Amino acid sequence: MTILGIESSCDETAAAVWADGSILSNIIASQTIHEQFGGVVPELASRAHHKTIWKTVDQALREADISLDQVDSIAVARGPGLIGSLLVGLSFAKGLSISQERPIIGVNHIDAHMYANFIEHEEVYPFLALIVSGGHTRLVQVDELFSHKVLGKTRDDAAGEAFDKIGKLLNLDYPAGPIVDKLSKEGDPAFHDFPRSMINKGLDFSFSGLKTSVLYYTQEKGEEFVQQNLNDICASVSAAITDVLHVKLKRAVKKTGVKNIMVAGGVSANSMLREKVEEMAQKMDLHLMIPSIQYCTDNAAMIAITGALKAREGRYDDLQIKPFARLA
Ligand code: KG4
Ligand code: ZN
Numbered sequence: 001m002t003i004l005g006i007e008s009s010c011d012e013t014a015a016a017v018w019a020d021g022s023i024l025s026n027i028i029a030s031q032t033i034h035e036q037f038g039g040v041v042p043e044l045a046s047r048a049h050h051k052t053i054w055k056t057v058d059q060a061l062r063e064a065d066i067s068l069d070q071v072d073s074i075a076v077a078r079g080p081g082l083i084g085s086l087l088v089g090l091s092f093a094k095g096l097s098i099s100q101e102r103p104i105i106g107v108n109h110i111d112a113h114m115y116a117n118f119i120e121h122e123e124v125y126p127f128l129a130l131i132v133s134g135g136h137t138r139l140v141q142v143d144e145l146f147s148h149k150v151l152g153k154t155r156d157d158a159a160g161e162a163f164d165k166i167g168k169l170l171n172l173d174y175p176a177g178p179i180v181d182k183l184s185k186e187g188d189p190a191f192h193d194f195p196r197s198m199i200n201k202g203l204d205f206s207f208s209g210l211k212t213s214v215l216y217y218t219q220e221k222g223e224e225f226v227q228q229n230l231n232d233i234c235a236s237v238s239a240a241i242t243d244v245l246h247v248k249l250k251r252a253v254k255k256t257g258v259k260n261i262m263v264a265g266g267v268s269a270n271s272m273l274r275e276k277v278e279e280m281a282q283k284m285d286l287h288l289m290i291p292s293i294q295y296c297t298d299n300a301a302m303i304a305i306t307g308a309l310k311a312r313e314g315r316y317d318d319l320q321i322k323p324f325a326r327l328a
Contacts, residue, residue, distance in 0.1 A: 004071045076105070083325040115302065180234045199247055
């Protein structure tokens, strides 16, 4: 079976080909136009998707060395995401579905972040997933394919959003997450003790207090101090965020007794988080699944593999399928 995956939920236009258990190509066209605005501008994102989608799909097919005729189904992200951006990918996929007479499979972008782990890890259930992206932070128990129970979620900002907003306070470019990560490697995580909200109880998260705390800290210390100690401040912020994330995951393991754990979404690329979770898995004798960096942030390989899992179950959609910005 050969699946073409298409992803356009935010600011990445992506296409990938999955065939018989392997990813044959994974093309990502990142939109750089938003950098100057310090965040994604939805209207510009839709236009950029529109401009690049055909080229991206074509490149994915070429790299996989297959023709459109060989594609059995078209999997496409249908939400959550920016409605205009989703519309471009979904409309394009519908066009292909009509012209090629092949079924379409709508994929939940957050599910896809999670199932991206099955590109490189064997499928295993039950598992606990810590999903940490730019728009979502949740802990989910998955007992079987597509059967998800939410154990905890953020009450305000998502972890990636916290990295990005705090990065903005530190005058870093958007998205700041990878930059904060890089600077942290040269810094001291114990330089300043930023708050770890709600770390001592429950499985919900809260990151807006940390953001406010960094705001007050930078105002009090002044720009020169911040620039001189940027690596240490970034390392201290990374420590605060990753401490909360890995402690909550550990609590969920203790509460449920589930021994298979997974980290997914853009923030799973974070080196401090990866280190902490790996250490925890070793100490607690857990089976850890975490994607290689290329499958952490938005990509279409994750859409293609989730499409393949849905196809296996016969879960196809028809042309009535609509994009849904707030898809649960
Ligand atoms: O999953 P993703 O690519 O898109 C969404 O679905 O939101 O996640 C993007 C988020 C951004 O907030 C970005 O700053 C963050 O993931 N991110 C990171 C790293 N790489 C990406 N945050 C911390 N460390 C990283 N290495
Ligand atoms: Zn994403």
